[in-house]
Amino acid sequence: MVNVIRERAEQRYQQELDTLREQDSGPRPPGWALSAAAVRRFICGDAAHGISRKYYGDDALVERAIVSLMGNNGLMLVGEPGTAKSMLSELLTAAISGHSELLIQGTAGTTEEQIKYSWNFALLLSGGPSLEALLKSPVYEAMEQGKLVRLEEITRCPQEIQDVLISVMSEKTLTIPELGIAIQAKPGFNVIATANLLDRGVNDMSSALKRRFNFETVPVIQDAAMEKTLIMSQVQQRLADNGSEHPLDADLVELLVQVFHELRHSSGPQALEATLSTAEAVNIVHACALHSLYWQQPMSTAQLVQQMHGTLIKDKPDDIKKLAHYLDVVVRERSSWKEFFTAGKALWMN
Structure with missing residues (x-):
């Protein structure tokens, strides 16, 4: 494979998925590439069989998400920014469908055509509506193939665009009136959406x-x-993806985690507006590395x-004033945090 900045989950963990498929003897829901138990092992890890943990959080949430995707309702993952909603969505899709590239990124500019289908206008003008002139959306392809489709940041889409999904999810049918046909979803089709x-x-x-959705809050x-x-x-995975190896200072990471945990629990006027997510902490340590x-x-x-x-x-x-308050009230009193206090004072207390 040609080097890329970021591999999809099914590419990065291809060997683990192959191992799970070989070992998988559990009952598989219709259209699924793995059994429900194997999907859980893929996401939550199975050290005895060389399967790494990929989601660090509530394992029961993962189980509920898997069960939701077996039923008629879709799965809605909600939570604060940086809580790994998108990562969990990608991992579920990679394990259940075998690939995760059927994706719609919700924005204020998302259109009905991006969710249903559109047309190759050159072919449309020359020969009229036909299957050859039809451009399939990720939802269309997921229904046709019996796969999961991901819809990121669904609440960024206008409500009338969101509601295009209602009939698709309830009837499991996508009507194409121009051709007088309807696409019926194959077993395995479902929708995973995320919202901040x-x-x-x-x-x-x-x-x-x-x-039409079962809601799960990712904490x-x-x-x-x-x-x-x-x-x-x-961070080690990011460095490895770029062909680099570098030792990380575990004490420094522990310091950052403690700072984030204390700032997250600040309340009232001293609470930061910034998102103190694990994803932001990863970015900080990666930049330091x-x-x-x-x-x-x-x-x-x-x-x-x-x-x-x-x-x-x-x-x-x-937030600078709030960080200055944290330094002055909390950090100043800790003798082992002198370097952190000195560096922070130069930025936040002038």
Whole structure:
């Protein structure tokens, strides 16, 4: 395979999926590439058989998500930004359907044609409506092949575009009036959608569409040790994807995790507006590792603070005052955090 920046889940974990298929003796739902038990093992890990853990969170949530996808309703994963909703969606799709590229990215500009079908206008004008002139959407292809389709950030789509899914999900049929035909979904078809809680109110889903989904809330990781393990594994994977190897400073990662956990639990006027997600922590540690690798310097607390500033502040300058308050009230009292205090003071307390 030609080198790419990011492999899809079914490409990255092809060997594990092959192993699971060879070992899988459990009952498979119609149209599924693996049994429900094997899908769970793929996502939650099975160290005894060389299957890595890919989702660090509530295993019971994974089981409920798998069960949801066996039924008539779709699966809606909601949560704060950076809680691995998209990753979980991709992993489920890779394991159940064998590939995860049937994807619609929801935006304010998403159209009905992107969800249903469109036309090759050159062929349409020369020969009229025909199957040859029809351009299939990911939903169309998923129905035709009996696969899962992913719809990211569904609440970013206008409500009238969201509601195009209602008949598709309830009737499992896509009508093409121009050709006088209807495509009926094959076994295995279903929809996984994601939505950020911070987007609530942007384009709220209609009650009719909500009834077509089972909702699962993907929480922020509360276990600091688990979050540290996830951050280190994700950064090491990113480095390996780029053909690099570099040791990570475990104490520095632990420091960042503790800072994030304390800031997440700040309340009232001192609560940061920035998203303190595990994904943001991965970005910070990855940036520190790259700085250390290419400048040939050890990872340092000063680097960590610099990357925190660039990642967290963004367009929210009021967060600087809140970080300064955290430094002055919490960090100043910790003798072992002097480097963090000194580096943070230069950025946030001037």
